[in-house]
Amino acid sequence: MILPSILSLSKQLIRQALHPGDAAVDATVGNGHDTLFLAETVGASGLVFGFDIQAEALQAARCRLEAANLEGRVTLFKESHHRMADCLPAEVHGRIKAVMFNLGYLPHGDHAIITRPETTVPALDAAARLLVPGGMMSVVLYTGHPGGPEESEAVIRWAKKLSPHRFQTMWVQLPNRNHAPSLLAVEKRREAP
Ligand SMILES: C[S@@+](CC[C@H](N)C(=O)[O-])C[C@H]1O[C@@H](n2cnc3c(N)ncnc32)[C@H](O)[C@@H]1O
Incomplete structure (x- = not known):
């Protein structure tokens, strides 16, 4: 296959913006796959900050990072x-190179604990x-679980309101698959066009 999966496309885009020594945020740590990817990409001199509301998810992520010996550059x-914004140190405000969101529920976890638009949309504002x-910000959206379609709609509504002078956006969908994930990418412009 030439076309990448939604998850691999999100990483490809993040890789374009994120380099060794940079700071990045994983907004939905889950089992830590994206956290590990960010930690590898920022290198030994970089920093990664991760957020999740479930201790179980953070524990799984911590084990994954420790197995790779990368936990030292990550704060969960x-x-x-x-x-x-309240949790990140002041010195990285306005200096974050990449933020990854992978919405929905924790795979192999409690499917009733999901990301919700009431907190997702303010989190997107904070990340922007x-x-x-x-x-660069990547947001993977799911519509196959209860609450997923409403959250996806809220996120796309949020993206439509972003100033095109300050942000370049892209929404990638798989039109021939039911309930396939989609990817919203948001790049903060270096200068107004
Ligand atoms: C699809 S999973 C993330 C998968 C993860 N990126 C990975 O690589 O394994 C979504 C995660 O979002 C978390 N979550 C739900 N609400 C949240 C919130 N308000 N803030 C941060 N994380 C949240 C869930 O606990 C769950 O672990």
Whole structure:
């Protein structure tokens, strides 16, 4: 296959913006796959901040990071992502190069614990403010679980309101598959066009 999966496309886009020594945020840590990817990409001199509301998820992520010996460059918060601006140190505000959101529920976990628009949308606002010009945000959206379609709609409504002078956006969908994930990418412009 030439076309990448939604998850691999999200990583490809993040890789374009994120380099060794940078700071990044995983807004939905889950089992830590994206956290590990971010930690590898920022290298030994970079920083990663991760958020999840479930201790179980953070524990799984911590084990994954320790197995790769990368836990030293990652700070995990048992907090909702809408509080990310309060949790991140002041020196990285406005300097975050990449933020990844992978919405929905924890695979192999409690499917009733899901991301919700009431906190997802404020978290997207916070992430948009924390990004440095040239920074990239990826949001993987799911519609196959209760609450998923409403959350996806809220996220796309949010993206439609972003100033095109400040943000470049892209929404990638798989039109011939039911309930396939989709990817919203948001890049903060370096300068107004
Ligand atoms: C699809 S999973 C993330 C998968 C993860 N990126 C990975 O690589 O394994 C979604 C995660 O979002 C978490 N979550 C739900 N509400 C949240 C919130 N308000 N703030 C942060 N995380 C939240 C869930 O606990 C769940 O672990």
